[in-house]
Amino acid sequence: MDRHLVISADCHAGLPPGGYRDYLDPQHRDAFDVALTQQLAITRDFEEHFLVKEINDDWRRGNEKDLCGAWDHDARIRVLDGDGIAGEVVFPDGITEMNAPPFGAGIGLSPRGANRELQWAGARSHNRWLAELVEMAPERREGVAIVPATWDVEEAVREVRWARGKGLGSIMIPVIWGDHAPYHHSVYRPLWAVCEELEVVIHFHSGPADSEQYFGSWPPDPGSEIPRGAMGIYVSEVAWWVARPLTFLIWGGVFEDFPKLKVAITEGTANWVPSYLELLDQRATAHAGNAKLGDYTSHLSLMPSEYFARNIRVATMVAPREAELRHEIGVGNLMWGSDYPHPEGTWPNTDSRMRDSLLDVPEPEAVAILGGNAADWYGFDAGKLAPLVARIGPEKRRFAR
Amino acid sequence: MDRHLVISADCHAGLPPGGYRDYLDPQHRDAFDVALTQQLAITRDFEEHFLVKEINDDWRRGNEKDLCGAWDHDARIRVLDGDGIAGEVVFPDGITEMNAPPFGAGIGLSPRGANRELQWAGARSHNRWLAELVEMAPERREGVAIVPATWDVEEAVREVRWARGKGLGSIMIPVIWGDHAPYHHSVYRPLWAVCEELEVVIHFHSGPADSEQYFGSWPPDPGSEIPRGAMGIYVSEVAWWVARPLTFLIWGGVFEDFPKLKVAITEGTANWVPSYLELLDQRATAHAGNAKLGDYTSHLSLMPSEYFARNIRVATMVAPREAELRHEIGVGNLMWGSDYPHPEGTWPNTDSRMRDSLLDVPEPEAVAILGGNAADWYGFDAGKLAPLVARIGPEKRRFAR
Numbered sequence: 001m002d003r004h005l006v007i008s009a010d011c012h013a014g015l016p017p018g019g020y021r022d023y024l025d026p027q028h029r030d031a032f033d034v035a036l037t038q039q040l041a042i043t044r045d046f047e048e049h050f051l052v053k054e055i056n057d058d059w060r061r062g063n064e065k066d067l068c069g070a071w072d073h074d075a076r077i078r079v080l081d082g083d084g085i086a087g088e089v090v091f092p093d094g095i096t097e098m099n100a101p102p103f104g105a106g107i108g109l110s111p112r113g114a115n116r117e118l119q120w121a122g123a124r125s126h127n128r129w130l131a132e133l134v135e136m137a138p139e140r141r142e143g144v145a146i147v148p149a150t151w152d153v154e155e156a157v158r159e160v161r162w163a164r165g166k167g168l169g170s171i172m173i174p175v176i177w178g179d180h181a182p183y184h185h186s187v188y189r190p191l192w193a194v195c196e197e198l199e200v201v202i203h204f205h206s207g208p209a210d211s212e213q214y215f216g217s218w219p220p221d222p223g224s225e226i227p228r229g230a231m232g233i234y235v236s237e238v239a240w241w242v243a244r245p246l247t248f249l250i251w252g253g254v255f256e257d258f259p260k261l262k263v264a265i266t267e268g269t270a271n272w273v274p275s276y277l278e279l280l281d282q283r284a285t286a287h288a289g290n291a292k293l294g295d296y297t298s299h300l301s302l303m304p305s306e307y308f309a310r311n312i313r314v315a316t317m318v319a320p321r322e323a324e325l326r327h328e329i330g331v332g333n334l335m336w337g338s339d340y341p342h343p344e345g346t347w348p349n350t351d352s353r354m355r356d357s358l359l360d361v362p363e364p365e366a367v368a369i370l371g372g373n374a375a376d377w378y379g380f381d382a383g384k385l386a387p388l389v390a391r392i393g394p395e396k397r398r399f400a401r
Numbered sequence: 402m403d404r405h406l407v408i409s410a411d412c413h414a415g416l417p418p419g420g421y422r423d424y425l426d427p428q429h430r431d432a433f434d435v436a437l438t439q440q441l442a443i444t445r446d447f448e449e450h451f452l453v454k455e456i457n458d459d460w461r462r463g464n465e466k467d468l469c470g471a472w473d474h475d476a477r478i479r480v481l482d483g484d485g486i487a488g489e490v491v492f493p494d495g496i497t498e499m500n501a502p503p504f505g506a507g508i509g510l511s512p513r514g515a516n517r518e519l520q521w522a523g524a525r526s527h528n529r530w531l532a533e534l535v536e537m538a539p540e541r542r543e544g545v546a547i548v549p550a551t552w553d554v555e556e557a558v559r560e561v562r563w564a565r566g567k568g569l570g571s572i573m574i575p576v577i578w579g580d581h582a583p584y585h586h587s588v589y590r591p592l593w594a595v596c597e598e599l600e601v602v603i604h605f606h607s608g609p610a611d612s613e614q615y616f617g618s619w620p621p622d623p624g625s626e627i628p629r630g631a632m633g634i635y636v637s638e639v640a641w642w643v644a645r646p647l648t649f650l651i652w653g654g655v656f657e658d659f660p661k662l663k664v665a666i667t668e669g670t671a672n673w674v675p676s677y678l679e680l681l682d683q684r685a686t687a688h689a690g691n692a693k694l695g696d697y698t699s700h701l702s703l704m705p706s707e708y709f710a711r712n713i714r715v716a717t718m719v720a721p722r723e724a725e726l727r728h729e730i731g732v733g734n735l736m737w738g739s740d741y742p743h744p745e746g747t748w749p750n751t752d753s754r755m756r757d758s759l760l761d762v763p764e765p766e767a768v769a770i771l772g773g774n775a776a777d778w779y780g781f782d783a784g785k786l787a788p789l790v791a792r793i794g795p796e797k798r799r800f801a802r
Contacts, residue, residue, distance in 0.1 A: 052695045182614050184630040213583050229585040231697035232652030235684045240641065251633030271683070275676035282672070282722075283636045294453045296632035321683075 003393030004367065005382055007087035007374035008080075009315035010205075010266050010337025014092055014099030014106070015071050015129060023125035024102070031118055032102050043098065045222045059343040060095065066348070067341050070094030073136045080140075083338060083350040084394040086385045087371070089142045089170065089315070089378065090133065091205055091266065092126050095341050101126035105146050107207040110176040113218075116151045123148055127159070131166035139385060142378045143168040144203055150180035153187055157194045164198045169378065171195070172203040175242050176210075183245050184252025196258045201378060206242040206268040209234055242268035243276065246312060250280065253299045255307040262377060266315040267339060273314060274328035280304035309333065313377055317346055318369060323357045331365050335374045351394065358399050366399055404794030405768065406783055408488035408775035409481075410716035411606075411667050411738025414534060415493055415500030415507070415527070416472050424526035425503070432519055433503050444499065446623045460744040461496065467749070468742050471495030474537045481541075484739060484751040485795040487786045488772070490543045490571065490716070490779065491535065492606055492667065493527050496742050502527035506547050508608040511577040514619075517552045524549055528560070532567035540786060543779045544569040545604055551581035554588055558595045565599045570779065572596070573604040576643050577611075584646050585653025597659045602779060607643040607669040610635055643669035644677065647713060651681065654700045656708040663778060667716040668740060674715060675729035681705035710734060714778055718747055719770060724758045732766050736775045752795065759800050767800055 015023075017040060021032055047053040060067060069076035071094065080088060093100050093107040100106035104114040105122030123146035134143040145163035149156035150173070160171060173191075181187050195202055211218035214230040214237075243265055255261060281303050302310075308330070315335040316322055326334055336354075339345030346353045358366045375382050416424075418441060422433055448454040461468060470477035472495065481489060494501050494508040501507035505515040506523030524547035535544040546564035550557035551574070561572060574592075582588050596603055612619035615631040615638075644666055656662060682704050703711075709731070716736040717723055727735055737755075740746030747754045759767045776783050 182628075184615075184628050184634060186628065214585075227583075227585050227587065228654055228700055229649070229652030229697070231694050232684065233585060233648050235694065235697070236648050236652065236681055237645075239680075244638075247634050247637050248630070251630030251637065253629055271680065272676065275673065279640075279672065280637055283633065286720075293632050293636065296630070296636070299629055319687075 001386075001389070002396055003389050004084070004396055004399075005087075005371035005375065005385060005389045006083075006085045006336070006393060007089070007371040007378075007380060008083075008085045008338040008340065009089045009264070009313075009335035009374045010317075011080075011088040011090050011340050012093045012099075012107075012342060013070055013076070013090050013130065013133060014094035014101065014126070016099060019071065020102050020122070020125045020129070023128045024121055025124070028118060028121040035102050035118075039100070039102070042219045046219060056343070063348075067095045070099050070341050071133075073133065077137065077140075079340065079347065081392045083340070083347055084392050085338060085340075085350075086388050086393060087140050087142070087374070087378075087380045089144060089266075089337070089374070090130065091144045091172065091203070092130075092146055093342075101146065105148065107205055109146060109148055109172065109174045110178060110208050111148065111150050111174060111180050112176060112178040112212075114148075119148050120151065120155065122146075124159070127163060127166075127168065131163075131168055134167050138167055139381055140388075142170055142380070144170040144172050147171040147173050149173040149188070149191055150177045153191050156191050160191070160194050160198065160200055164200055169199065170201045170203060172205050175204050175206075175208045175245065183248040183254070188254075189257075192254055192258045192261055196261045199260075199262070199379070201262040201264055203264045203266050204242050204245050204268070205266045206238055209238045209241040239268045239272055242266075243272060246276075246308070247280070250304050250307050251296070251300075255311045256300055256302070259310070261311055262313070263311055264313045264315055264335070264377070267337065268314065268316070269319075270314045270316045270322045270329050270334055271325065273308075273330075273333075274325055277305040277308055277328075313373065315374075317353070318357045320357050323361055323369075326361065326365065326369065331368055332373055334369050335377070336370045351398075354394065355399060359401055361399075363396060363400070366396075402787075402790070403798065404790050404796055405485070405800075406488075406772035406776065406786060406790045407484075407486045407737070407794060408490070408772040408779075408781060409484075409486045409739040409741065410490045410665070410714075410736035410775045410779075411718075412481075412489040412491050412741050413494045413500075413508075413743060414471055414477070414491050414531065415495035415502065416530060417500060420472065421503050421523070421526045421530070424529045426522055426525070429519060429522040436503055436519075440501070440503070443620045447620060457744070464749075468496050471500050471742050472534075474534065478538065480741065480748065482793045484741070484748055485793050486739060486741075486751075487789050487794060488541050488543070488775070488781045490545060490667075490738070490775070491531065492545045492573065492604070493531075493547055494743075502547065506549065508606055510547060510549055510573065510575045511579060511609050512549065512551050512575065512581055513577060513579040513613075515549075520549045521552065521556065523547075525560070528564060528567075528569065532564075532569055535568050539568055540782060541789075543571055543781070545571040545573050548572040548574050550574040550589070550592055551578045554592050558591050561592070561595050561599065561601055565601055570600065571602045571604060573606050576605050576607075576609045576646065584649040584655070589655075590658075593655055593659045593662055597662045600661075600663070600780070602663040602665055604665045604667050605643050605646050605669070606667045607639055610639045610642040640669045640673055643667075644673060647677075647709070648681070651705050651708050652697070652701075656712045657701055657703070660711070662712055663714070664712055665714045665716055665736070665778070668738065669715065669717070670720075671715045671717045671723045671730050671735055672726065674709075674731075674734075675726055678706040678709055678729075714774065716775075718754070719758045721758050724762055724770075727762065727766065727770065732769055733774055735770050736778070737771045755795065756800060760802055762800075764797060764801070767797075
C-alpha cells in the first residue's frame with residue numbers, strides 16, 4: 001500500500017440552529033424555542049466580547065459550501081475525501097459555536113448551570129441525528145454519543161446500550177463534573193462495566209475548564225468587564241482540565257477493575273503526557289516520603305503509566321512538538337485528528353500541516369499515528385476502507401524527505 | 402570559603418496546641434477553646450482514617466527533644482546548626498498537623514469553610530508569635546506572616562505593613578481562593594503594590610488542593626467511607642494547585658505592572674516547571690491557531706517564562722530529578738529547603754540527602770541552589786552569617802566526587 005489510511009480521531013458535526021427541534025421529544029420543543037434564541041444571543045455576545053466576530057465571519061465567508069459538511073452528508077464526504085481522510089470519529093459541535101446541540105449538551109457538556117431533564121433531552125436529540133449521519137457511511141464514521149453521565153448513572157447505562165444498538169460505538173461524558181461525584185467514585189462502576197462489555201470508547205473532549213473563575217461568569221455577562229488575562233488562563237489550563245479525569249480513573253482503580261476499558265482524551269494536546277506520566281509514576285513509587293499519608297498504592301497492580309499505555313489514547317492535530325515527543329507519549333497512544341470543521345483545525349491546509357509534523361517520523365510510526373492506532377482502537381475495518389484509501393489517501397512517499 | 406552557606410527556604414514553626422491562646426485578641430479566646438478541641442479531634446481522626454497513627458507516633462518517639470524546635474528557640478538553633486543550616490524561611494505548621502495556628506490559618510490556609518473574623522484573628526496570633534521567634538535570631542530567620550488576603554485586600558495591606566514593621570519580610574496567601582476573586586482580578590492590585598514597595602516576598606505553600614473532591618469532604622467525615630484512590634489523586638494534583646496562582650498572575654499582567662514583585666512557590670516540587678513554562682510560552686506564541694479566541698497577549702511585554710525567571714522562585718528539597726532538571730527550571734530560580742520539622746523533610750538525614758542530589762552539580766550552581774539564591778531573594782546578610790557558616794556549614798569538598 002503506497003497510500004496512508006488516515007483516520008481523523010477528532011471531527012465535529014452538528015445541525016444548523018433550529019435543526020435539532022425535530023429530533024427532540026415533543027414535550028421539550030417549547031423549551032427549545034426559548035433556548036435557541038438565548039443560545040444565538042450568547043454566541044453573538046461571545047464573538048463581540050472577544051472582538052473576534054470579524055475573524056469568525058472571515059473564516060465562514062467563502063467556505064459556506066464546504067463548512068455545511070458540518071451537517072450535510074454529501075458535502076462532508078467531499079471535504080473529507082479532499083483531505084485524504086478515510087475514517088473519522090464524529091463529536092458534536094460544528095462550525096465553531098454555531099451548531100451545538102441544545103441545552104448545553106455539546107462539547108462544553110457539564111452539569112454546571114444546566115437542567116437535568118433538558119440536558120438529557122438535548123443529548124438524545126443529537127444522538128438520534130448522529131445515528132442517521134453515521135448510518136449513511138458506517139464504515140467511515142465512528143459516532144460519539146453525548147452522555148451527560150454525572151446526572152444519573154443508570155440513565156447513562158441505558159443510553160450507552162441504546163447508542164451501541166444504533167451503531168454508535170463511542171460516548172463522551174463531562175470533563176467537568178461540578179457538584180456531582182468525581183470519576184473515582186464507585187457510583188460510576190455500572191457505566192465502566194457496560195462500556196467495557198460493549199467495547200464502547202469513553203471520550204473526554206477539550207473545551208470545558210474552570211471558566212467562571214477566569215471570566216467572572218460563564219458565559220461572560222455581556223454587561224461585565226472581563227478580567228485581564230482571562231483568555232490566556234483559559235488556554236493555559238484547558239488541557240489540564242480535559243486530562244484531569246484520568247487522574248481520578250487511574251488512582252480510583254478503574255483500569256484495574258475494568259482492564260479492557262478504553263478512554264480517549266481528544267483535542268487536549270499531547271504535550272502534557274510525558275510530564276504527567278512521570279509525575280504519577282513518581283507518586284506511585286516515591287511513597288516513602290509520603291508515608292505519613294498512609295497506603296495509597298496497594299490496590300493497583302500496574303504503574304500509572306502502564307494503565308495509560310494500555311487503556312488510554314490521545315487524539316490531537318499532532319503539532320510538530322507532539323510528533324517530536326511521540327516516544328515519550330507512546331507511538332501507539334497517539335491518534336491524529338483534523339478537527340474539521342473548526343477554524344483551528346487542519347482543513348483546508350491538512351496536507352501541509354501533516355507534512356510539517358510527520359516529515360521526520362519513520363513510516364511505520366506515521367502509519368500508526370495517522371490511522372493505524374485509531375483503526376485498532378475503534379475497530380474500523382481497514383480492509384473495507386482499502387479501495388477508498390487507494391483513491392483518496394495521501395501518498396506515503398510525500399512524507400519521506 | 403570552603404563551606405556552603407545553606408539557607409533552608411522551607412522550614413516550619415508553630416506553637417504546641419493551646420499555645421496560641423495568649424497571642425489571640427481576648428475576644429476570640431472562648432472560640433479558641435472550642436476550636437482547639439475540634440482541631441485535636443480532626444487531627445486524630447485524620448491519623449486513624451489513613452492508618453498512619455503508628456507512623457506518626459514512631460516519627461515523634463525519640464525525637465521529642467529535637468522536634469520541639471518547632472517552637473523552642475534553643476532546640477531549633479541546635480537542630481539547624483546540626484544540619485549545617487545558617488538561615489531559614491519560617492512557615493507556619495510544626496510537627497505534621499500538631500502545631501497549626503487556630504481557625505484554619507495554617508499551611509492549609511483557604512477561605513473555604515472558614516470564618517472571616519476568626520481566620521484573621523488566628524493569622525495575627527501566629528504572626529505576633531512568629532515576630533518574637535524571628536527577633537531571637539533575626540540574621541538567621543526570615544519570617545512568613547500569614548495573610549488570608551482573599552477576605553479583604555485592605556486588611557491584607559495593613560497586615561503586610563504591620564509585618565514588615567515587626568521584621569517579617571515575607572507573607573503567605575491562600576493557594577485556594579474558593580468563591581473569592583482569583584489572583585488575576587484587579588481587586589488585588591493594592592496588595593501587589595505594597596509588597597513590591599516594601600520588598601515583601603509573597604508565598605504559596607503546598608498543601609491545599611481540591612480535597613473535598615478527592616475525599617468526599619474535607620476534613621474527611623469520620624463516619625464516611627473515603628473513595629478509593631483519594632490520596633493518590635491528592636498527591637498527584639497538589640503541586641498543580643500550588644503553582645496554579647502563577648497562571649493567574651502571569652496572564653493577569655501582575656508582573657508586567659509590578660516588575661519587582663517577588664513570588665515563591667514552596668514545597669510544591671519543581672519537576673513541573675519545564676513543561677509548565679513550555680506550555681505558557683507555547684500559548685503566548687502559537688496564537689494563530691487560537692485566533693478565534695481574540696487577543697490575549699498584547700498586554701504582556703515579556704514571555705511567560707521571562708516573568709518566571711525574573712519574578713518567581715521555587716523552594717523544594719531538591720530531589721535528584723529536580724537537580725537534573727535545574728537548567729530547565731533555572732539554576733537561579735531553585736532554592737533548597739529542608740522542611741524541618743516535617744517527617745517528609747530531610748532532617749535528620751539532611752547531609753546524605755543533600756549529597757545524593759547535588760553530587761553531580763558543579764560547585765557554583767550548588768552554591769546558588771543551597772543558599773545563594775535565597776540570600777539574594779530574601780536579603781539575608783551573608784557577611785553577618787559568615788562566622789556561623791565557617792563553624793556549621795557543610796564542607797564544599799564533600800559535594801565533589
